[in-house]
Structure formats: C-alpha cells, structure tokens
Amino acid sequence: xxxxxxxxxxxxxxxxxxxxxxxxxxxxxxxxxxxxxxxxxxxxxxxxxxxxxxxxxxxxxxxxxxxxxxxxxxxxxxxxxxxxxxxxxxxxxxxxxxxxxxxxxxxxxxxxxxxxxxxxxxxxxxxxxxxxxxxxxxxxxxxxxxxxxxxxxxxxxxxxxx
Numbered sequence: 001x002x003x004x005x006x007x008x009x010x011x012x013x014x015x016x017x018x019x020x021x022x023x024x025x026x027x028x029x030x031x032x033x034x035x036x037x038x039x040x041x042x043x044x045x046x047x048x049x050x051x052x053x054x055x056x057x058x059x060x061x062x063x064x065x066x067x068x069x070x071x072x073x074x075x076x077x078x079x080x081x082x083x084x085x086x087x088x089x090x091x092x093x094x095x096x097x098x099x100x101x102x103x104x105x106x107x108x109x110x111x112x113x114x115x116x117x118x119x120x121x122x123x124x125x126x127x128x129x130x131x132x133x134x135x136x137x138x139x140x141x142x143x144x145x146x147x148x149x150x151x152x153x154x155x156x157x158x159x160x161x162x
Contacts, residue, residue, distance in 0.1 A: 016089035023090065039093045043085030046100045051078045073109045 024032045058071035077099045085096035098104050 012089075012091065015091050019090045035090075036088050039097075040085065040088070043082070043093065043096055043100075046097075047078060047082035047085060050100050050102075051075065051082070054078055069113070070109065073112055074105060077105050077108060077112075 020032065023035075054071050054074040058068045058075065061068035061071055081096040081099035083096075084092040084099075099108065
C-alpha cells in the first residue's frame, strides 16, 4: 500500500510537470495558464451541478426507503473529481472530467461496487437474526421474562439513614 501511495504522490506530479513542459513549449505559457484557469472554473461548476444531482438522488432513494448505494458511490466519485480538478494539471483534469460524465461514472461505479461487495457488510432489518426467530413483517421475536424489582424495606431504610 505504501509503495502505491508513493508511486501516486511522486508519479502523478512528474507526469503533470512533463505535460506542462511539453504543452507549454508547443502552445506557449499564456495559453497553457489560460487552459488551467478555464478547466478549474469549468470543473468547479460541473462538480457543483453533478454533486447536487447526486444529493437529490440520495434524498429520493432514502425517502422511498431504498438503499442509496448508487448515490453514495456517485457522490464519492464526484468528490474525487472535484479534488483532482482543483489540482492544476492535464492528467488530473482528464481524470476529474471523466468522473463527471454520468456514463463513465456508471461504469466506474459498477467496478467499484464489485470491488466493495465482499468488503462491506450492510446491516438492516432482519440481518443477523436466524430465520426461525423472525416474525411477520420483519419483526424479530424474542422469548423474555420480565422481572419486577421492587425495593425491599431493608434497602429503603438504609437509604434514609444518614
């Protein structure tokens, strides 16, 4: 895991620097900086609009009593897209903009959901209870005995003495 993070934190900036140098030499410094500013502003706008759509999708799913797993994964990918779009660079912008395209995000969501499926346990109604103890409409029946505990006169007299 450390090696992957090290590669990510060193490799991505090196690639971005090489892309800046290459494109800057081809189109010039001013157009390169203008592209960075435009992609940052466009990325912020698209991240906000896509994030609001994901939030509405989450609210709709929860109001209907459904598990909002798609909206949560979409929101996570939009958050990552916004973070990499804030990072100046062409590679990170390409990754960020691709995560803001709904069809690409749906494909990534499928891969991400398959990866997380064995790693996440969803606990809900009737989860964890044996099938024999489940009652009608998801009610779990528990055999229990209620014991009435009333204070005896000896414990109440000890409480009143100083």
